[in-house]
Amino acid sequence: MKYVSTRGTAPVLSFGDVLLAGLASDGGLYVPEKLPSYSKEEIASWASLSYQELAFKVMWPFVEGEIPADEFTRMIDEAYAGFNHSAVAPMVQTDSNEWVLELFRGPTLAFKDFALQLLGRLMDYVLAKRNEKLVILGATSGDTGSAAIEGCRHSDHLDIFILHPYQRVSEVQRRQMTTVIDDNVYNIAVKGNFDDCQGMVKASFADQSFLNGAKLGAVNSINWARIMAQIVYYFSSALAVGGPHRKVSFSVPTGNFGDIFAGYLAKQMGLPIDQLIVATNQNDILHRTIAENDMSRQSLNVTLSPSMDIMVSSNFERLLFDAHGRDSDALTDLMSRFNAGDVTLSDEAWAYVKDNFDSHKVDDARTCEVIAEVFESTQYLLDPHTAIGLEAARKCWKDKSVPMITLATAHPVKFPEAVEKANCESPSLPEHMKDLFERDESYEVLENELADIQSYVAKNI
Numbered sequence: 259m260k261y262v263s264t265r266g267t268a269p270v271l272s273f274g275d276v277l278l279a280g281l282a283s284d285g286g287l288y289v290p291e292k293l294p295s296y297s298k299e300e301i302a303s304w305a306s307l308s309y310q311e312l313a314f315k316v317m318w319p320f321v322e323g324e325i326p327a328d329e330f331t332r333m334i335d336e337a338y339a340g341f342n343h344s345a346v347a348p349m350v351q352t353d354s355n356e357w358v359l360e361l362f363r364g365p366t367l368a369f370k371d372f373a374l375q376l377l378g379r380l381m382d383y384v385l386a387k388r389n390e391k392l393v394i395l396g397a398t399s400g401d402t403g404s405a406a407i408e409g410c411r412h413s414d415h416l417d418i419f420i421l422h423p424y425q426r427v428s429e430v431q432r433r434q435m436t437t438v439i440d441d442n443v444y445n446i447a448v449k450g451n452f453d454d455c456q457g458m459v460k461a462s463f464a465d466q467s468f469l470n471g472a473k474l475g476a477v478n479s480i481n482w483a484r485i486m487a488q489i490v491y492y493f494s495s496a497l498a499v500g501g502p503h504r505k506v507s508f509s510v511p512t513g514n515f516g517d518i519f520a521g522y523l524a525k526q527m528g529l530p531i532d533q534l535i536v537a538t539n540q541n542d543i544l545h546r547t548i549a550e551n552d553m554s555r556q557s558l559n560v561t562l563s564p565s566m567d568i569m570v571s572s573n574f575e576r577l578l579f580d581a582h583g584r585d586s587d588a589l590t591d592l593m594s595r596f597n598a599g600d601v602t603l604s605d606e607a608w609a610y611v612k613d614n615f616d617s618h619k620v621d622d623a624r625t626c627e628v629i630a631e632v633f634e635s636t637q638y639l640l641d642p643h644t645a646i647g648l649e650a651a652r653k654c655w656k657d658k659s660v661p662m663i664t665l666a667t668a669h670p671v672k673f674p675e676a677v678e679k680a681n682c683e684s685p686s687l688p689e690h691m692k693d694l695f696e697r698d699e700s701y702e703v704l705e706n707e708l709a710d711i712q713s714y715v716a717k718n719i
């Protein structure tokens with residue numbers, strides 16, 4: 259499989275190169291030159307496979323030529339061995355023909371484990387083959403750092419440094435990161451805020467001379483391999499409710515547009531999908547774009563669903579590339595118009611987006627009501643991101659004979675504030691995390707100074 263940049267001037271790359279590169283050198287995002295496609299008969303023949311076997315079938319064409327089949331099988335098995343349910347991505351019914359897909363059974367209790375558990379292993383394999391090492395540097399406002407750390411901790415060829423704002427993340431969030439004690443894991447608490455952390459990461463990528471020849475890498479949500487790993491559970495869940503012989507619909511709590519874009523790819527690859535619903539919180543640029551062709555940036559709202567608090571969704575560019583007939587010149591032109599302040603798509607591009615997606619926006623108050631209502635009717639506790647997804651599903655659902663699957667992106671124990679505001683009791687930590695508050699921690703507290711951070715990194719690689 260070859261990969262091309264949405265902006266068209268970066269080199270065409272193999273899977274291994276795309277995996278390590280992240281962003282394309284022309285500022286675009288890598289996408290497969292041509293997607294694999296599967297017939298209904300072929301998809302139907304996968305109905306009795308385990309999650310891991312299905313993952314191999316769905317992802318194999320994307321990695322073929324770079325990773326040998328037996329190695330890929332091993333990586334998939336290892337990546338999902340740490341999940342606490344043998345179905346890996348089980349489903350729970352919340353009403354007639356309405357389902358929740360539990361994507362929070364991994365080590366950090368959020369769906370990002372699906373991609374990052376595999377990504378760390380893929381990177382390690384490719385780096386070993388090339389006899390290279392990579393330094394992963396990232397910043398987190400609290401929630402997503404742990405999934406990256408858990409994904410990289412077993413990689414001999416990766417060192418990972420994650421910056422978080424000192425005393426500004428919750429104790430559970432901090433401990434999920436700092437209790438991972440491995441030779442290649444470095445947690446840094448910066449005496450500043452999240453923007454300071456992110457600014458220092460950006461500055462370090464722009465000038466890597468402080469590393470004395472080592473190279474920086476990123477595992478953020480624009481990495482193609484993360485999207486790839488997320489395609490699998492659209493197939494597994496559709497098969498579980500009667501696909502591909504019947505259509506299914508999905509509602510996805512959305513931030514950077516990575517997760518739902520994987521659903522769109524599943525559809526392009528042949529899975530019969532009726533609706534793909536983009537569920538947003540008050541940070542609603544995607545909802546405004548789909549509903550009204552308004553892509554204007556607005557200031558960031560802090561909500562009860564922080565993993566969806568974004569101003570601009572980085573992966574949306576991948577969809578816009580298709581919406582412009584995969585014409586990279588048209589896409590590049592659009593991106594420069596955006597940067598100059600234009601906020602609308604052409605009628606054709608907007609029509610393409612609207613044909614493929616529905617959308618709905620949910621505020622904090624309604625999010626808490628949904629948590630309470632669903633708990634009352636089913637005794638099932640939703641996290642705030644999932645509650646937004648379920649509300650959007652119910653509001654946008656066109657044909658009740660089509661099964662509706664909402665992606666449950668996090669376990670409610672991670673977001674106790676919303677659960678308490680919904681007057682529900684906070685759940686206890688799952689078995690594999692019960693002793694989180696007794697475990698040893700390891701992290702370095704550093705001043706909000708680029709030079710301090712960089713010399714700490716350089717010293718420890």
Ligand SMILES: *Cc1c(COP(=O)(O)O)cnc(C)c1O
Pocket residue numbers: 368369370401479511512513514515516517518565566643667668
């Ligand atoms: C990251 C995240 C999302 C948003 O996913 P995107 O792929 O960025 O759209 C939603 N919910 C939770 C809990 C997340 O961690």
